[in-house]
Amino acid sequence: MSTEEAPRGWARLPRWQHVALIGFCVLAVVAAIANAVVARSNGNRAIHLAFGVLVAGVLSSLIASYRRRPR
Numbered sequence: 001m002s003t004e005e006a007p008r009g010w011a012r013l014p015r016w017q018h019v020a021l022i023g024f025c026v027l028a029v030v031a032a033i034a035n036a037v038v039a040r041s042n043g044n045r046a047i048h049l050a051f052g053v054l055v056a057g058v059l060s061s062l063i064a065s066y067r068r069r070p071r
Helices: 015-038 042-068
Strands: none
Touching: 015 042
């Protein structure tokens, strides 16, 4: 396998870990949204939403690399 064909980034993970990380990220996004909804102050709400956006970015990266993964 040449250097160009070698898996990089998330694709180096075993398939089960990749799927587990996707599942955890989905749960984290749902939790961030739920926490933002029930937050009492705008500062807390902003922190939860910022965390949710960050995790959503990681989730989209994980899903994109999972789709490119060789079968």
